[in-house]
Amino acid sequence: MFKPLKRVVVTGGTHGNEMSGVFLSKHWLKNPCELQRKTFSATPFLGNPHATEKTVRYVDQDLNRSFKTEILTSSNEGDELYEIKRAKEINQLYGPKGSSQAYDFMIDMHNTTANMGACLIVDSPENYLTMHMANYVQKNYTHTKTPIYLYKLGNEESYAIDSVCKNGLALEVGPQPQGVVRADALKHMRGLVNSVLDFIDLFNQGTTFPAFEIEAYKLLAREDYPRSSDGEIMAIIHPNLQDKDFDLLNPGDPIFQTLDEKDILYEGDNAIYPTFINEGAYYEKKVAFAKMEKLRFSIPAIQAQME
Amino acid sequence: MFKPLKRVVVTGGTHGNEMSGVFLSKHWLKNPCELQRKTFSATPFLGNPHATEKTVRYVDQDLNRSFKTEILTSSNEGDELYEIKRAKEINQLYGPKGSSQAYDFMIDMHNTTANMGACLIVDSPENYLTMHMANYVQKNYTHTKTPIYLYKLGNEESYAIDSVCKNGLALEVGPQPQGVVRADALKHMRGLVNSVLDFIDLFNQGTTFPAFEIEAYKLLAREDYPRSSDGEIMAIIHPNLQDKDFDLLNPGDPIFQTLDEKDILYEGDNAIYPTFINEGAYYEKKVAFAKMEKLRFSIPAIQAQME
Numbered sequence: 001m002f003k004p005l006k007r008v009v010v011t012g013g014t015h016g017n018e019m020s021g022v023f024l025s026k027h028w029l030k031n032p033c034e035l036q037r038k039t040f041s042a043t044p045f046l047g048n049p050h051a052t053e054k055t056v057r058y059v060d061q062d063l064n065r066s067f068k069t070e071i072l073t074s075s076n077e078g079d080e081l082y083e084i085k086r087a088k089e090i091n092q093l094y095g096p097k098g099s100s101q102a103y104d105f106m107i108d109m110h111n112t113t114a115n116m117g118a119c120l121i122v123d124s125p126e127n128y129l130t131m132h133m134a135n136y137v138q139k140n141y142t143h144t145k146t147p148i149y150l151y152k153l154g155n156e157e158s159y160a161i162d163s164v165c166k167n168g169l170a171l172e173v174g175p176q177p178q179g180v181v182r183a184d185a186l187k188h189m190r191g192l193v194n195s196v197l198d199f200i201d202l203f204n205q206g207t208t209f210p211a212f213e214i215e216a217y218k219l220l221a222r223e224d225y226p227r228s229s230d231g232e233i234m235a236i237i238h239p240n241l242q243d244k245d246f247d248l249l250n251p252g253d254p255i256f257q258t259l260d261e262k263d264i265l266y267e268g269d270n271a272i273y274p275t276f277i278n279e280g281a282y283y284e285k286k287v288a289f290a291k292m293e294k295l296r297f298s299i300p301a302i303q304a305q306m307e
Numbered sequence: 308m309f310k311p312l313k314r315v316v317v318t319g320g321t322h323g324n325e326m327s328g329v330f331l332s333k334h335w336l337k338n339p340c341e342l343q344r345k346t347f348s349a350t351p352f353l354g355n356p357h358a359t360e361k362t363v364r365y366v367d368q369d370l371n372r373s374f375k376t377e378i379l380t381s382s383n384e385g386d387e388l389y390e391i392k393r394a395k396e397i398n399q400l401y402g403p404k405g406s407s408q409a410y411d412f413m414i415d416m417h418n419t420t421a422n423m424g425a426c427l428i429v430d431s432p433e434n435y436l437t438m439h440m441a442n443y444v445q446k447n448y449t450h451t452k453t454p455i456y457l458y459k460l461g462n463e464e465s466y467a468i469d470s471v472c473k474n475g476l477a478l479e480v481g482p483q484p485q486g487v488v489r490a491d492a493l494k495h496m497r498g499l500v501n502s503v504l505d506f507i508d509l510f511n512q513g514t515t516f517p518a519f520e521i522e523a524y525k526l527l528a529r530e531d532y533p534r535s536s537d538g539e540i541m542a543i544i545h546p547n548l549q550d551k552d553f554d555l556l557n558p559g560d561p562i563f564q565t566l567d568e569k570d571i572l573y574e575g576d577n578a579i580y581p582t583f584i585n586e587g588a589y590y591e592k593k594v595a596f597a598k599m600e601k602l603r604f605s606i607p608a609i610q611a612q613m614e
Contacts, residue, residue, distance in 0.1 A: 023543065027566040055590065056363075113484040177420040177484035179587040183546040183564055236330065239490040257490055259334040280486040283362065 002129060004204040004304045005104040005167075008042040009094055010035060010193055012109045014064050014161050015281070016051025019181035020173055020189040021109030037197055039204035047090070047108070047161055050082055055179045057281050058083055064108075065159045072097060072164075087161075095164035105169075106162035107196055109189055112174035113280040115243035118142055118188055121149045121170035123158050125216060125297045130169050132209045132302055133199050134216075141195035147246050148216035149275065149292070169196060175243075178280050208303045217246065217273055217292040224286040226256055226264060235264055237278045237288060245275045246292075256288070309436060311511040311611045312411040312474075315349040316401055317342060317500055319416045321371050321468050322588070323358025326488035327480055327496040328416030344504055346511035354397070354415070354468060357389055362486045364588050365390055371415075372466045379404060379471075394468075402471035412476075413469035414503055416496055419481035420587040422550035425449055425495055428456045428477035430465050432523060432604045437476050439516045439609055440506050441523075448502035454553050455523035456582065456599070476503060482550075485587050515610045524553065524580055524599040531593040533563055533571060542571055544585045544595060552582045553599075563595070 010028065012021025028035055028044035035042040046052060048063045060081035071084060072091045094103040110121075120134040134148045149172070152158065162168020171192045176185040203209070225233040235256035241249070249255070250271045256264035266272075274289040276282060317335065319328025335342055335351035342349040353359060355370045367388035378391060379398045401410040417428075427441040441455045456479070459465065469475025478499045483492040510516070532540040542563035548556070556562070557578045563571035573579075581596040583589060 023540075023566065026539065031567075113487050175484070177482070177487075177587050179485060179590065180420050180585055181543050182585065183543055183549060186543065187546075232333065233330075236488050236490055236493065239494075242490060259330065260338075278487055278489065280484050283486065 002203075002302055002304050003104075004039065004307070005200050006040050006204070007103040008040055008105045008107070008197070008200060009045050009103055009165065010042045010107045010109070011045045011047045011161060013049070013052040014047035014108055015057045015062075015110060016048050016053070017055050017057050017178040018109070018111035018176075019179065020111050020176065020186045022046070022052050023181050023186060024109060024190060024193070034194070035197065037201035039201050042107070042197055045094075048083065048086060050086075057178070060084075063087060064161050067091070067097065067161055067163050068157050068159050069097065090161065091164050097164045103165040105167050105200065106165040107193055108160070108162045108168060108170045109193065110170055110172045111176040111185060111189075112172055112276060113177060114174045114245050114276045114278060116147070116172060116174040116245045116275060118146045118192055119149050119172040119174075119275075120146060121151055121172055122216070123150070123152050123160075123163070123168075125150060125295075125299075127167065128299055128302055129167055129203075131214065131216075131297065131299045133169060133196055135212055135214055135299070136199040136209070137192060137195045140198070141191055145215065147275075148214070150216050150218040153219055153221075171196075203304050206304055206306050209301060211299060211301045213296055213298050215294055215296055217275065218295055220272065220291045220293050222287045223255070223274075223289050223291055225283075225288045226258075233283070234258060238263060241274065241277060241289075243277070245277050246273050248272075249274050309510075309609055309611050310411075311346065311614070312507050313347050313511070314410040315347055315412045315414070315504070315507060316352050316410055316472065317349045317414045317416070318352045318354045318468060320356070320359040321354035321415055322364045322369075322417060323355050323360070324362050324364050324485040325416070325418035325483075326486065327418050327483060327493045329353070329359050330488050330493060331416060331497060331500070341501070342504065344508035346508050349414070349504055355390065355393060357393075364485070367391075370394060371468050374398070374404065374468055374470050375464050375466050376404065397468065398471050404471045410472040412474050412507065413472040414500055415467070415469045415475060415477045416500065417477055417479045418483040418492060418496075419479055419583060420484060421481045421552050421583045421585060423454075423479060423481040423552045423582060425453045425499055426456050426479040426481075426582075427453060428458055428479055429523070430457070430459050430467075430470070430475075432457060432602075432606070434474065435606055435609055436474055436510075438521065438523075438604065438606045439510075440476060440503055442519055442521055442606070443506040443516070444499060444502045447505070448498055452522065454582075455521065457523050457525040460526055460528075478503075510611050513611055513613050516608060518606060518608045520603055520605050522601055522603055524582065525602050527579065527598045527600050529594045530562070530581075530596050530598055532590075532595045533565075540590070541565060545570060548581065548584060548596075550584070552584050553580050555579075556581050
């Protein structure tokens with residue numbers, strides 16, 4: 001069922017102002033030996049070079065939302081947006097998405113301005129390989145409940161860059177301002193990547209990874225800032241909520257504060273776990289924070305079928 | 308010698324991604340009553356509306372470096388850069404720079420990704436009015452040695468937006484990521500502005516402010532990141548230096564770390580006080596941190612000459 005993962009790519013700069021990944025990718029492109037293991041050697045990659053050059057998230061549109069089949073197979077030529085052209089290139093390099101030629105795995109490095117620490121972003125809990133990988137990272141590198149973030153809402157198609165490969169994992173480290181590289185965030189990111197590569201190496205050697213139970217956070221919905229009729233943001237993240245990613249938020253707790261210093265309370269029916277609180281890139285996406293539920297999943301044992 | 312300050316402007320969004328000032332300016336443009344005092348009413352102002360709309364520092368060039376007389380009096384028409392046109396407009400609104408028609412005072416609100424807390428940026432210690440203002444803020448609002456940052460190097464002309472008025476003060480609050488508004492930074496900025504307005508009100512009422520001695524930090528030079536021959540940054544701010552703005556740095560202390568984890572040490576002859584450490588907007592300006600010396604100044608008493 002599972003085959004060894006021989007063709008692995010490590011991507012930074014999918015968002016050009018998330019600097020841990022940008023600096024690590026550029027470093028590994030010059031010195032790739034850190035990405036080498038007994039059973040494979042991962043390929044370093046810079047996702048969005050134009051955005052990286054300008055230190056912006058993207059030039060024309062968010063590259064990490066550009067990997068839907070509809071976009072990858074669209075036929076307009078010549079006057080395409082930069083990130084659409086780039087997504088098609090990446091799909092040729094490491095895909096095509098959904099095909100047998102696709103690379104086995106992509107690790108995609110991200111940073112957030114939110115106080116999320118290290119967070120492991122997986123598309124769905126049915127992705128047993130990546131859930132084992134997350135479990136391995138928690139047990140062997142971070143030694144804490146480094147949250148697993150399940151990002152797919154309902155049956156939507158995966159739109160992220162790692163969906164061109166057969167499997168993928170996005171690493172999110174925060175807080176780090178856009179356009180800034182902090183040594184602590186970079187070190188954390190580097191440790192995560194190395195731990196994932198170690199897991200893949202063990203997996204490729206035929207190690208049996210036994211069944212386990214694990215907690216993960218699943219996206220329920222996204223909450224926008226309160227806005228006036230002209231679309232202007234009318235209240236900001238409440239100081240009690242700021243930096244409290246993955247803490248429990250109960251109905252009646254303050255979530256926003258107006259500039260007249262009035263509190264706006266959370267009116268949901270159930271307690272949630274907010275994440276991506278005050279992420280800089282999400283103002284334009286109309287997301288003040290993501291609303292998550294905490295669930296428990298049973299993951300069966302896996303072992304690579306050796307060739 | 309000193310006249311009451313009747314025409315005062317409070318500016319935000321001189322840099323369009325420094326969000327405490329952006330949010331406060333937009334709020335005060337709708338509800339200006341907070342800027343009212345007995346003796347005057349300050350005018351709220353949004354410095355760079357196009358950059359604010361795009362949530363970028365600037366569109367064509369840094370507005371806060373565009374107020375040299377040479378730029379303000381240049382004659383090219385039509386194909387000018389946006390911020391040059393805007394600087395000329397602002398010079399007409401609140402200047403002209405150096406003229407008797409100029410507004411009396413500008414408070415300009417800034418944020419930094421550096422861990423600087425609240426910082427009061429003054430052009431020179433000979434500016435007694437602003438030095439008194441800083442002393443008042445330290446004694447009455449922050450109750451701490453909120454650093455005074457003297458930014459002029461040698462005899463260079465003031466290039467900042469507040470130089471169009473007869474006098475000015477830039478307020479810097481950090482850390483806050485670019486494009487993000489944090490309730491704590493916004494509250495701090497708001498308190499600083501109100502404290503400055505309170506000072507101006509007392510000054511306008513004829514209060515005598517006695518002579519005092521005060522410490523301030525004066526810019527000596529700026530330190531770039533280590534770069535390769537192709538201009539790429541080869542080392543990042545050392546974890547021991549990160550977030551240590553205004554702490555003493557001695558020769559031999561580590562300042563950078565390469566991606567091979569080698570330390571680069573400070574080689575200056577004398578201890579300095581680094582500031583604007585790892586400011587996001589300064590990567591392109593080739594500034595990893597500003598090197599400051601701490602000096603003590605004697606400021607004479609002042610009193611407004613009543614009309």
